[in-house]
Amino acid sequence: MKQINRTAIIGMGALGLMYGEHIVTALGKNAVAFILDNDRFAKNQNKAFTCNGKKLNLQIKRSSDKEIFDLVIVAVKYNSLKSALATMKNCIGPETIIISVMNGISSEQIIGQQFGMDKMLITIAQEMDAMRDDSDLVYTKKGVLVIGKPTFSDNSKTMPAAKLSTSPAATADENLEAVKNYFEKIQLPFRIEENIMYRLWAKWMLNVGINQTCAVFDTNYKTATTPGKIMDTFVGAMKEVVELSHLEGINLADSEVDNYIRIIKTLAPEGYPSMAQDRKAKRYSEVEMFAGTVIELAAKHGIDVPVNKFLYNEMKKIESEY
Incomplete structure (x- = not known):
């Protein structure tokens, strides 16, 4: 052994x-x-x-x-x-x-x-x-x-x-x-976890939402989970991943969006994820791994992902000023 x-x-x-x-x-x-x-x-x-x-x-x-x-x-x-x-x-x-x-x-x-x-x-x-x-x-x-x-x-x-x-x-x-x-x-x-690929996609879904939203809006977990435009972006980005998961055979449940919102609400309210930390330090982010991959998969399946396109473009603008 x-x-x-x-x-x-x-x-x-x-x-x-x-x-x-x-x-x-x-x-x-x-x-x-x-x-x-x-x-x-x-x-x-x-x-x-x-x-x-x-x-x-x-x-x-x-x-x-x-x-x-x-x-x-x-x-x-x-x-x-x-x-x-x-x-x-x-x-x-x-x-x-x-x-x-x-x-x-x-x-x-x-x-x-x-x-x-x-x-x-x-x-x-x-x-x-x-x-x-x-x-x-x-x-x-x-x-x-x-x-x-x-x-x-x-x-x-x-x-x-x-x-x-x-x-x-x-x-x-x-x-x-x-x-x-x-x-x-x-x-x-x-x-x-028996169905580890499902959970891998679920965590990716969360990161596509929370990492990019906090980075683009330069904000924290508390603001990202407070009803309004910023939370709408957070949720919208995750829902686009849920749609893609069905096309890729992973089949995330719609309830995963609410599950992960609840998890984020348990974290330190003034904390923020790694991509927002990168923005503050003027480091190039993992946007290609998040929105970049979402956009690529969406093109493969012929669907639109406007929230992730918005986040991708905004992040590229931010990074162009480094």
Whole structure:
């Protein structure tokens, strides 16, 4: 039976730091390492990172220092995924398990095409309100990781066929059991989802709405869930994803829109999601992964998605002024 003893985290954003802090607290500094390329290592090695005001004791390693890890957590922005693949390549061995806590519906396929879908579990990070400001991490809710097995198929509506394994289904069962045992050991909130692709789309639906709306209107969770134009945009963007999900065979229930509005209302009212954080820092956002993908899928099916087109165009205008 697989056991997870050493974890690598790729990415030192809010989620990467939050999960790193959790593992260090549970198992100690040597249980987890942040893997950085040479430039990022030089930038971050002497930083004093904090979590909710307390100093973090983190292990930071260069990607050129070859070490195979049992679990690799990918926690980067979509725009950094290509470079992350190069950063993590020396961490991956035959038995390594990989999970991505990135937004969107495509990171698992991209990582799996590089290292083998048989190493992947589908993972959704939700219900947290973590924010990073320079070297300071703050959160009031750690949320939950939803995990499940990928569907191994050549069908474009599911996961691509696995590489590097003659028995991908058996491998997925073993990987899921290992991660389940590990999360129980470190007491990290999680749940196993049977229909993981449904939940992946549901979380993407939420991000298409909340991330883009808060970024375009430069606002927070409270305003985005207060009746008016801004909330209408938030809801409208999600409903367009629900319509697309039926055309793509995922079939999100209409009730998911209200479910996720309720979740957002439980977060810190003055908090705001990662894309709004990017706008404040004048960083290029993940708009292509959100509205860009919605627009592409809508064109494929011949439907209109006016709310996401509005958000896409507005975000591009904002970024053109950086």
